[in-house]
Amino acid sequence: MKGARIMARLPSVKVLLFTLVLGALLGIIGVALVREATITPAATARALRPTLSPRPALTPVEEAYALALWPIHNEVKAGALRMIAGGLSYKLGQLDRAALKTRIETARDTYRKAAASIGTLEPPPSMVKHHGDYREAVRLYEQSAREMVRVSDDGRDEHLVRAHPLSMQAGVILLKVGNELWPTEYKPN
Amino acid sequence: MTHHRAVGVEMTKSLRVIAIATAVALIGGLGTVTTQAQAPQYSVWLVESSRFMGVPFGAFMPDRAFVPGSTSPMNNINTVDLPVNVGVIKGGNDIVLYDAGWKAQDYLKMTGSAHWAPLPQQLAQLGIKPEDVTKIVIGHGHWDHAGQLSDFPNAVLYVQKAELEGIEWALNYPHPRISAVNTSPGGCARSPACGYPPLTLAEIYGKVLSGKAVIVDGQREIAPGLIIHPAHRAHTAGSQLLQVNTAIGQILFGSDVFSSWEGIRDWMIANPQQTDTVQQFLAYEKCYKITGGFQNCVAAHEPLSYTDKYPITKNSWVGPNGSRAAEVVLAPGEMSRKPK
Numbered sequence: 001m002k003g004a005r006i007m008a009r010l011p012s013v014k015v016l017l018f019t020l021v022l023g024a025l026l027g028i029i030g031v032a033l034v035r036e037a038t039i040t041p042a043a044t045a046r047a048l049r050p051t052l053s054p055r056p057a058l059t060p061v062e063e064a065y066a067l068a069l070w071p072i073h074n075e076v077k078a079g080a081l082r083m084i085a086g087g088l089s090y091k092l093g094q095l096d097r098a099a100l101k102t103r104i105e106t107a108r109d110t111y112r113k114a115a116a117s118i119g120t121l122e123p124p125p126s127m128v129k130h131h132g133d134y135r136e137a138v139r140l141y142e143q144s145a146r147e148m149v150r151v152s153d154d155g156r157d158e159h160l161v162r163a164h165p166l167s168m169q170a171g172v173i174l175l176k177v178g179n180e181l182w183p184t185e186y187k188p189n
Numbered sequence: 190m191t192h193h194r195a196v197g198v199e200m201t202k203s204l205r206v207i208a209i210a211t212a213v214a215l216i217g218g219l220g221t222v223t224t225q226a227q228a229p230q231y232s233v234w235l236v237e238s239s240r241f242m243g244v245p246f247g248a249f250m251p252d253r254a255f256v257p258g259s260t261s262p263m264n265n266i267n268t269v270d271l272p273v274n275v276g277v278i279k280g281g282n283d284i285v286l287y288d289a290g291w292k293a294q295d296y297l298k299m300t301g302s303a304h305w306a307p308l309p310q311q312l313a314q315l316g317i318k319p320e321d322v323t324k325i326v327i328g329h330g331h332w333d334h335a336g337q338l339s340d341f342p343n344a345v346l347y348v349q350k351a352e353l354e355g356i357e358w359a360l361n362y363p364h365p366r367i368s369a370v371n372t373s374p375g376g377c378a379r380s381p382a383c384g385y386p387p388l389t390l391a392e393i394y395g396k397v398l399s400g401k402a403v404i405v406d407g408q409r410e411i412a413p414g415l416i417i418h419p420a421h422r423a424h425t426a427g428s429q430l431l432q433v434n435t436a437i438g439q440i441l442f443g444s445d446v447f448s449s450w451e452g453i454r455d456w457m458i459a460n461p462q463q464t465d466t467v468q469q470f471l472a473y474e475k476c477y478k479i480t481g482g483f484q485n486c487v488a489a490h491e492p493l494s495y496t497d498k499y500p501i502t503k504n505s506w507v508g509p510n511g512s513r514a515a516e517v518v519l520a521p522g523e524m525s526r527k528p529k
Contacts, residue, residue, distance in 0.1 A: 070371075078360070078370045080387035084394050085357050091397050092353070092404060161398055164391065168339075171388030185371065188241045188249075188271055188490065189331035189384040189445065189462060 055183060061124040066181040069134065072117050073182070077174065079110035080141050084167060087148060087160055101152035104145050111142040130177045137177070140170035228414030228434045231280030233517040234315055234526065235487070235502055237495070238273040238290030238333075239305035240512070249490070250449055252457040269492040272513070273333050275308065276442045276487060277315060278433055280520050283412050284317055285324040286344070287431050287442040288489065291336030292388070306509035308337045314508050315526045324411060328444020328489065329425040330356065330393055331384040331462075338392040346396040348427070349419060350406045353393075355426020356385055381426075381463050405429065418479075420446045422465035423472040430472065432479055435518045439480045440501075442487045446472045450488040450499055460490060487517075 058066060086103035089095040095103070115138050123131035144166035150159040178185050246269050247254025256264040276287030286308070293305045309319045322341040327334055330352050338346055359381035362368045369380040396402040409417045414434030421427055423446040431442040446469060447453055448460035453473045458466045476486040484501060488494070495505040495513040505515040506528055516527045 074369075074371050077387060078368075078382075081356075081370060081382065081385065081390060082360050084387060084390045085353075085360055088353055088390075088394050088397055089357055091394075092350075094357075157398070164395055164398055167391045168388065168395070171386065171391050175386060175388055186332055186384070186386065188244060188273075188460075189333050 058181075059124070059126070062127055065121065065123050065127050065131075068121055069118070069181065072114050073134075073174075073178070075110050076114045076138055076141065079107040079114075080167065080170065080174075083107035083141070083145060083148070087163075090151075091157075091160070097152040097155060101149055104149045104152075108142060108145040108149070111138050111145065114138050115142070127181075130180055133173050134177050137170040137173035140166045140173070144170065229281045230436050230520045231278050231414060231433050231518075232520040232523040233279075233433060233435055233440060234277040235494070235515045235517060236275050236277060236308070236311040236315075236508070237304065237512040237514065238275050238288075238308060238311070238337075239293070239302050240273070241271040241490075242301050242303050243268045244271050244301075250452060250457055250459045251461070253451075271490040271492060272494045274487070274489050274491070274494060275311075276431070276433075277312065277317070278415070278431075279317075279523070280414065281412055283323045283415070284321050285326060285412075285415065285431075286322055286341070287326050287487075288328050288334045288444055289325055289337045289341075291333040292340075292392075304510050304512040306512045307340070309340055310509050311512060311514065314514060314528075326411070326417060326429065326431050326442075327393075328430070328442065328446065329428045330389065331425065331445065332386050332389045334444055334489070335389050335392055338396055344401065346393065346402040347405050347409075347411060347417060347429075348393060348402065349421070349429050350404045350427065351419070351421050352425060352427025352429075353404065356382065356390065358426070379462055384425075384462065418475060420472040420475070421468065422463075423468040424448070424460065424462060424464050426463070428472075430475065436520065437518045438485060440485045440487060440517070441476045441479050443472065443476065444489045447476065447486050447488040448490045450483070450486060450491040450493065453486045453488065454483045 083104055086095060086100050086107075090097070090100045115135065118131070118135055118138065121131065144163040147159050147163035147166070151157065245255065246266050249269060249271065253263060253266065255267040259265045273290055274288070275290050276285075278285040278287065290308050293302075312319065312322070319341050320343050322344040324347060325338060325341060325344045326347040327338075329335075330348065335348075338344070360368055360370070362381070367380060368382060370382045370385075393402070397404075403411075405417055405419075407419045411417060416432040418430040418432060418441075419427075420430050420443070424444065428444065428446045430444075430446060433440045433442065441447075445460050445462070449457070451457070452459035453476060456470065456473065458464065458469055473483075473486075477483060480486060487501065488499075491499055491502075493499040494502045495515055497503045501517055502515040504517070504527065505513050508514045516525060519525060
């Protein structure tokens with residue numbers, strides 16, 4: 001009888017288990033709510049921050065090739081910039097057709113010399129694709145110049161419009177190759 | 190007596206002239222204030238075109254250079270991550286971008302950058318299509334600020350005449366150190382023509398060729414409540430700011446003139462590049478004058494962007510490829526674009 005009364009006062013196992021499970025669930029919900037309240041967009045962004053692994057260094061032969069192409073690239077880049085800036089200045093009425101022609105012919109000369117210089121380089125096997133791409137960029141700039149200079153003959157802007165996509169394409173290649181060979185060329189500006 | 194009367198008459202005349210001049214000035218000033226106050230209010234968002242990771246703080250802000258062992262909060266941070274912030278402004282008949290990020294393809298990853306997403310994709314999260322953009326104001330023509338112009342076919346580009354003239358001047362200067370487009374092997378080290386890859390200049394040229402460019406000479410109102418202010422040599426030869434009328438007052442976008450918001454707050458130079466630092470300080474002063482303080486000055490590369498520590502950008506979320514965006518202010522009746 002005494003045992004039965006004691007048993008009657010003890011909560012049943014089922015109730016105990018239910019209470020424990022409920023408590024655990026409430027605890028999980030509570031932790032989740034606190035976490036949601038404290039996570040900031042910045043914290044989320046930090047969590048998404050990529051671990052940038054360092055780029056593999058160029059091998060000695062690759063670096064030698066990159067160094068050899070660098071001065072050629074400087075000339076090509078300067079030539080392209082002067083050619084495009086010339087087109088801009090012409091459209092803004094600051095250069096006449098004769099001056100534009102001189103500017104473009106100078107750029108064409110730069111591209112021809114660059115093409116000849118590039119032809120003397122022997123890229124390592126791993127750089128053959130970049131070598132070919134860079135030659136293509138120079139060819140595209142030369143083609144663009146050939147089209148642009150026609151405006152000095154007939155004054156028709158359609159030559160400039162036709163030349164422009166060629167310059168854009170060449171510019172993309174220059175950045176693509178540069179990203180591999182000279183990755184520090186452009187710093188945050 | 191006659192002398193005194195003559196003097197009195199002269200004084201009355203002078204007072205009349207002064208009174209008329211004052212009245213004219215007041216009416217003129219009032220008209221200006223009334224115009225800006227009557228201008229439409231714009232909604233403003235900020236999107237992060239990309240982020241340059243692990244930049245030495247001292248390279249960005251010389252006065253915040255890391256000093257090993259220092260306990261000063263000014264000098265105890267070694268590197269920072271710099272966002273490339275693009276302003277998105279909507280109101281009236283316009284959707285305007287301030288700056289245009291830089292262009293990357295799958296194979297084009299500028300060293301040390303992360304979280305790049307195409308601007309059209311970032312605008313899509315705001316419900317904006319590329320063809321909806323009507324105007325792009327570039328703070329300056331550097332590669333990371335004028336890179337995606339051709340992705341917005343209907344947008345008219347606004348660029349300072351001084352910026353184009355500055356590039357032309359630098360490229361043709363008769364000294365190789367000054368006209369240099371690159372300097373050390375593999376590097377473009379801050380010569381005046383530096384920072385303008387042929388592709389970026391071609392992007393600007395393309396807008397001019399297609400008749401979708403306005404070459405700005407100084408200050409210009411490009412729409413009611415949107416005013417370009419020149420900030421020449423405050424970062425590049427033809428840098429420009431954009432004032433925007435909003436429900437939280439005037440906001441002033443500054444591109445790299447305002448590279449650092451902490452720099453504006455603490456009067457420190459930032460991102461020297463080709464900067465005339467005196468002009469940069471004068472541009473900071475302009476922000477204080479136009480907006481009434483430093484809180485509404487929008488910086489292009491502020492490391493605290495999208496956090497509570499840069500309050501105007503704190504209403505933020507994470508978007509495509511981990512890039513961030515912030516809802517700065519909404520015009521009356523504009524719905525929020527922040528994801529729920």
